[in-house]
Every structure is written in C-alpha cells, then in structure tokens.
Amino acid sequence: RKEVEQDPGPFNVPEGATVAFNCTYSNSASQSFFWYRQDCRKEPKLLMSVYSSGNEDGRFTAQLNRASQYISLLIRDSKLSDSATYLCVVKEYRNAGGTSYGKLTFGQGTILTVHP
C-alpha cells in the first residue's frame, strides 16, 4: 500500500464548478498535512496546510480526519488558473545525524483541468 494515495484523475471541470479531491495516508504517526500544487514541469508550491478543525483559504477548503487517515481539498468556483496537479503531502518527524527533521511524503497527485 502506498504511504499517500490519491485519485490521479484527471478531473475535467468547467469554470465555476466545485471539485473535491481525496487523499488517504497509511502512517498514523504522520504529524502534519498539506496540499501542494504543481504546474507542469515546475516545482511544487504550498497551497495550504491542513488542520484537524478544517481550514479555508478563499475558494479552497481543506479537511482532515485523523481517525480515518483521510484528507480532502475542496475548490469552489473553479478558475482556469486552477488547472494543475494537486499533491497531498504528509509530514512525519525523524531523527538523523542528531538532527530532527520533517520528512515529507507526497501523493501521486491529482490532475485538474478547468475548461471554459
């Protein structure tokens, strides 16, 4: 089983649509959760962190269910510029060489295409 699983899509939606992405993770020790977006052939960029109480940033709403080890991202009123790959990311803490660091594990990504 993959550590972080996402539906790869692709999701093709019209402008203005609402779209939801789901993600599950296998490591119950995971500490922090994020959604990143990655444009074609570019580096990933942080979209938002995900908190247990759920959080919203404009048109984007993220939810976390620790009991089910499930994360979601909802995009309302989709824009053409939202077209990208959305990556579900979990972080766990590790120690190496006497230093603590957070290891990010990325999901495969969900491809979203918003069309006119």
Place this chain on the structure above:
Amino acid sequence: GAVVSQHPSRVICKSGTSVKIECRSLDFQATTMFWYRQFPKQSLMLMATSNEGSKATYEQGVEKDKFLINHASLTLSTLTVTSAHPEDSSFYICSARDRGGVNSPLHFGNGTRLTVT
C-alpha cells in the same frame, strides 16, 4: 521571500558521464536540505536528506555511491549523479528549510530536468 536556487534547470548528458546539480539558499541559512526525484506521472520521491557538515541520510533503495550529496555550507548542497544512465533521467528537485527548526517553512528549488542519452 526566501528563495532556493537550483542549477542547472535542464541538462542533457551522455550515458556514463557525471552530472552535478547545485541547490543554494539565497537569503537564509539551510541546515537541512532535501533531494527529491520525480519520474513522469509519478510522485516526488525523497532520495536523501542532508545536514550541513554531516553525511547525508539516504532513503531505502537510493544508492549513496551513485548519488553523491555534499552539504558543505549552510547555503549550498550539491547532488552528483555519477555514471549516469538513461534510467536516471528524471526531474530532480531540492528543498531547504531554514534554521527555524522542523516547523519552519520548506522552500523548493525550481528543479533540474536530467536527460541521459
């Protein structure tokens, strides 16, 4: 804001040659840098974690003698792909965290697309 510069952005090399990729933190000191690899239509996979002044920690399945990592200063980490082969063709991305600790923001470089012919 904080910037991580990665160079080169694209490289094409012949099989058997070595390629060095640089990752620099431009306006902050990075005690920890991470190297990822992403094959087409696949997720970013962590290859190794490097801490300034110490040996890198490699993820399972990543050959440390093939992917040499040097993190000699607080602003520079390098990844050298030795004796590259076509199967090493991939998108390599570095990321860096500043000295604020494990919860400080993670900044990504713009990636290096390696093609081995």
